[in-house]
Amino acid sequence: MMMSSDTSLLEPVSCGLCGADDPEPLGWLDDLRYGTLPAPIQLVICRRCKFRYLTPQPRPGTEARFYPREYDPHRRQGITAWARRLALRREIRQLWSYLAPPRRILEIGCATGELLQLIREAGNPRVRGLEPDAEAVQLARARGLEVIEGTLDDFNSSDRNYDTILLQHVLEHLAQPQQALSRIATLLRPGGVVIAWLPNGHSWAATFFGPAWMGYDPPRHRSVFTPETVRRAFTAAGFTIVSEYHEWHGLEWAWGLRLLARVRGWKRTERLLTRLHFVLILAATPIGILAALFRRSGRIRIIAHKPPV
Numbered sequence: 001m002m003m004s005s006d007t008s009l010l011e012p013v014s015c016g017l018c019g020a021d022d023p024e025p026l027g028w029l030d031d032l033r034y035g036t037l038p039a040p041i042q043l044v045i046c047r048r049c050k051f052r053y054l055t056p057q058p059r060p061g062t063e064a065r066f067y068p069r070e071y072d073p074h075r076r077q078g079i080t081a082w083a084r085r086l087a088l089r090r091e092i093r094q095l096w097s098y099l100a101p102p103r104r105i106l107e108i109g110c111a112t113g114e115l116l117q118l119i120r121e122a123g124n125p126r127v128r129g130l131e132p133d134a135e136a137v138q139l140a141r142a143r144g145l146e147v148i149e150g151t152l153d154d155f156n157s158s159d160r161n162y163d164t165i166l167l168q169h170v171l172e173h174l175a176q177p178q179q180a181l182s183r184i185a186t187l188l189r190p191g192g193v194v195i196a197w198l199p200n201g202h203s204w205a206a207t208f209f210g211p212a213w214m215g216y217d218p219p220r221h222r223s224v225f226t227p228e229t230v231r232r233a234f235t236a237a238g239f240t241i242v243s244e245y246h247e248w249h250g251l252e253w254a255w256g257l258r259l260l261a262r263v264r265g266w267k268r269t270e271r272l273l274t275r276l277h278f279v280l281i282l283a284a285t286p287i288g289i290l291a292a293l294f295r296r297s298g299r300i301r302i303i304a305h306k307p308p309v
């Protein structure tokens with residue numbers, strides 16, 4: 001684990017949606033998961049467009065410093081990995097009309113390629129990934145997937161006409177989400193779709209857990225979308241929103257309790273909660289279902305359509 005008091009790793013930023021530099025402070029967030037921050041970072045809301053983001057944020061090129069080796073999406077194993085694959089297979093079936101061959105699929109920020117591999121197994125081999133983390137790229141390639149190492153900025157813009165672009169918990173990691181969505185629109189064919197999964201800052205869990213909500217995850221998550229701001233960002237990039245789905249699960253409640261115990265310094269409670277993690281996920285599932293019914297889930301999925309010219 002790296003620790004640094006080097007504040008030059010971070011820089012103040014303006015609003016990632018409207019570009020204004022008129023932030024109103026909301027509170028302080030620390031990296032409760034991995035402890036990579038020398039000090040808490042401020043969460044602000046843009047006075048002009050109501051977008052919530054962190055400032056300062058990691059400088060371009062320093063991101064690797066804030067992704068520890070044990071970073072979850074790159075290291076899933078055992079029952080968590082199994083449960084996740086099961087959920088992903090179910091979701092792939094639900095979304096099959098957007099994923100079926102002969103569609104060309106691009107996943108931006110594909111990590112180790114789990115989702116792409118499952119889409120391929122479901123019957124569409126025309127999948128490709130883009131991922132900045134070299135180690136994750138290697139793991140994805142070991143699955144036999146075609147993955148380009150880099151970010152949207154490095155992506156060859158002559159490679160267009162994708163039918164479906166997947167953004168699985170990616171938007172909240174981007175320094176310039178509005179710019180990224182406009183760029184993504186140019187990679188899609190007219191009539192293509194984007195499917196984006198992201199944390200919802202306007203959720204019961206975010207309200208209940210405050211700074212211990214797992215959806216903050218600073219500084220890896222640079223911003224906090226709400227259904228309202230994510231809709232506005234997609235619309236500004238020329239998309240039409242087709243659906244806003246609220247996921248139901250107990251995961252964020254189980255994690256929230258653990259992080260809350262960590263903030264309070266309750267070490268024994270935290271150890272107990274860690275041991276009970278999977279049980280807690282199941283136990284909290286009814287709350288997750290209720291939150292989804294009230295459209296206040298902590299994780300949402302947006303499907304957005306690029307107009308057919």
Ligand SMILES: [Zn+2]
Nearest residue numbers: 015018046049
């Ligand atoms: Zn703004």
